[in-house]
Amino acid sequence: MSHHKLEAKDLHYSYPDDHEAVKGMSFCIHHGESVGIIGANGAGKSTLLMLLMGVLFPSQGEVCVGDVHVTKKTLPMIRQRLGMVFQDPDDQLFMSTVYDDVAFGPRNYKLDEKEVETRVLHALELVGILHLKDRAPFKLSGGEKRAAAIASVLSMHPDVLVMDEPTAALDPKSRRRVMKLLTSFKHTKIITSHDLDMIYEMCDRTIVIKNGEIAADGVTSEILVNAQLMDECGLEVPLAMQNCPVCGSAKE
Amino acid sequence: MANIMNSLYNMRLLDDLARQETIIHKLHPLMKLLTTVSFLTVVVSFGRYEISGLLPLFVYPVMVFSLAELPLKPILLRILLVSPFIIGIGILNPFFDQQIYRLGGMEISRGWLTFLSILIKSGLTVTAALLLIASTGMDRLAGALRMLKIPRIFVLQLLLTYRYISVLMEEVARTLRAYSLRAPNQKGVHRSAWGSLAGQLILRTFDRAQRIYEAMCLRGFTGEYETGGFKEIRVWDIAYWAGWMLFFVAARLYNIPMVIGSLITGVIR
Numbered sequence: 210m211s212h213h214k215l216e217a218k219d220l221h222y223s224y225p226d227d228h229e230a231v232k233g234m235s236f237c238i239h240h241g242e243s244v245g246i247i248g249a250n251g252a253g254k255s256t257l258l259m260l261l262m263g264v265l266f267p268s269q270g271e272v273c274v275g276d277v278h279v280t281k282k283t284l285p286m287i288r289q290r291l292g293m294v295f296q297d298p299d300d301q302l303f304m305s306t307v308y309d310d311v312a313f314g315p316r317n318y319k320l321d322e323k324e325v326e327t328r329v330l331h332a333l334e335l336v337g338i339l340h341l342k343d344r345a346p347f348k349l350s351g352g353e354k355r356a357a358a359i360a361s362v363l364s365m366h367p368d369v370l371v372m373d374e375p376t377a378a379l380d381p382k383s384r385r386r387v388m389k390l391l392t393s394f395k396h397t398k399i400i401t402s403h404d405l406d407m408i409y410e411m412c413d414r415t416i417v418i419k420n421g422e423i424a425a426d427g428v429t430s431e432i433l434v435n436a437q438l439m440d441e442c443g444l445e446v447p448l449a450m451q452n453c454p455v456c457g458s459a460k461e
Numbered sequence: 462m463a464n465i466m467n468s469l470y471n472m473r474l475l476d477d478l479a480r481q482e483t484i485i486h487k488l489h490p491l492m493k494l495l496t497t498v499s500f501l502t503v504v505v506s507f508g509r510y511e512i513s514g515l516l517p518l519f520v521y522p523v524m525v526f527s528l529a530e531l532p533l534k535p536i537l538l539r540i541l542l543v544s545p546f547i548i549g550i551g552i553l554n555p556f557f558d559q560q561i562y563r564l565g566g567m568e569i570s571r572g573w574l575t576f577l578s579i580l581i582k583s584g585l586t587v588t589a590a591l592l593l594i595a596s597t598g599m600d601r602l603a604g605a606l607r608m609l610k611i612p613r614i615f616v617l618q619l620l621l622t623y624r625y626i627s628v629l630m631e632e633v634a635r636t637l638r639a640y641s642l643r644a645p646n647q648k649g650v651h652r653s654a655w656g657s658l659a660g661q662l663i664l665r666t667f668d669r670a671q672r673i674y675e676a677m678c679l680r681g682f683t684g685e686y687e688t689g690g691f692k693e694i695r696v697w698d699i700a701y702w703a704g705w706m707l708f709f710v711a712a713r714l715y716n717i718p719m720v721i722g723s724l725i726t727g728v729i730r
């Protein structure tokens with residue numbers, strides 16, 4: 210389905226203080242792919258996602274969703290198809306109950322209240338926090354907040370799920386749950402992270418970013434074992450792929 | 462300091478309270494809004510020297526307090542937070558207006574009388590507004606305002622301000638906590654750190670507000686704040702409003718304490 214592809218063509222972006230955060234990135238993501246975007250802090254991952262979502266506009270180059278260019282005019286349509294989960298769930302949850310928060314998106318698209326309810330309950334059930342629907346978002350734990358933030362995007366039925374560091378600041382159990390949750394979605398997924406073990410498990414393809422440029426783009430299992438590449442980009446080969454730290458025996 | 466921070470941090474308590482399910486909470490937001498507006502109008506319409514006529518109006522907040530099962534202390538605390546402003550406005554009256562006024566057997570200056578009247582009036586209005594928010598919730602209140610055809614830009618302004626205040630407060634709380642952890646022996650914030658602390662705070666709040674706004678836009682926000690549908694207005698909702706209206710009008714037209722007083726003295730005679 211070509212209308213689900215997401216393409217970046219020679220993106221450039223400078224922040225108002227003239228700091229060039231994205232310097233000529235190009236890639237194409239096809240329907241159903243799950244792509245990890247990795248890079249050190251400040252490499253430009255979040256900026257790239259903002260460009261994809263049309264929160265920022267590139268100073269040069271363009272983003273296409275399907276055959277549509279992302280411009281101010283096409284934004285409403287684009288945003289219905291791309292759902293983004295922010296790095297900090299507190300930025301995303303601002304209504305007074307979890308239910309209202311998850312309903313915020315669908316209500317903005319003027320669905321009738323019955324349909325909104327079905328979607329909200331379904332989304333909450335998918336992420337496993339149906340029992341929290343009447344709680345205030347700011348009173349949830351980190352993992353629950355993340356789940357609520359994901360639900361608030363799922364309720365809009367996006368084709369592409371974009372996530373900025375979904376497992377950052379989660380304890381191991383919550384991290385597992387979020388990962389399981391994400392694996393169960395058949396959406397196209399774009400995930401940024403430093404959690405390379407997660408990327409290794411969840412993404413078939415990985416794009417490595419270094420100082421605003423694409424340093425590598427390819428099959429995850431090949432990129433993540435490239436110790437030299439990882440080191441140059443301020444990253445390190447994930448634990449799951451390293452030799453055994455105790456006996457030194459190599460992974461088969 | 463920790464204490465003030467706590468009470469500020471509990472800003473969102475009103476949202477919490479608004480989720481209870483009492484008789485008052487279940488009333489239609491529009492009718493509660495109308496009742497509150499009527500109440501405010503009546504309170505404000507009293508003259509500068511009238512005190513006794515205002516007293517029966519206390520029935521309204523007391524009733525709502527108890528019917529909505531709202532906790533007294535946190536709400537009183539919020540009223541106290543605004544009291545310095547009220548006192549600031551009224552405190553000069555006793556000095557400017559020194560004419561003598563006879564109240565019963567006592568002689569007091571009219572300035573003190575107006576001061577007292579301002580105090581009571583603002584106390585009542587602030588309380589009524591807080592009660593409305595605590596028993597309705599800002600989101601539903603905004604819905605009610607839209608039903609009254611208040612332009613959406615104003616309603617939105619109100620809602621976002623309300624949201625961002627708590628965002629700001631949380632940033633303040635976090636910054637101060639970080640500060641006090643690294644300056645354990647200090648009471649309050651040292652003068653030399655005020656500037657940078659305040660600057661940081663503003664920048665961080667801007668940043669945060671910006672991200673929240675972006676997150677809203679990404680979910681299709683275009684300026685209209687959808688709060689979901691409303692229940693229909695029932696007869697009971699209208700009766701609630703009408704009942705209070707009757708009472709307010711009666712309290713405005715007749716000086717109830719005086720009427721009761723003369724009734725009693727009449728009976729005794």
Ligand SMILES: Nc1ncnc2c1ncn2[C@@H]1O[C@H](COP(=O)(O)OP(=O)(O)O)[C@@H](O)[C@H]1O
Nearest residue numbers: 224226228230249250251252253254255256257
């Ligand atoms: N609002 C901003 N203004 C100026 N520079 C920024 C801003 N946000 C990020 N940057 C800079 O852009 C670069 C990329 O940031 P970001 O995309 O957030 O990195 P990442 O998400 O990969 O950690 C960083 O060097 C950062 O300092």
Ligand SMILES: [Mg+2]
Nearest residue numbers: 254255296373
């Ligand atoms: Mg980032």
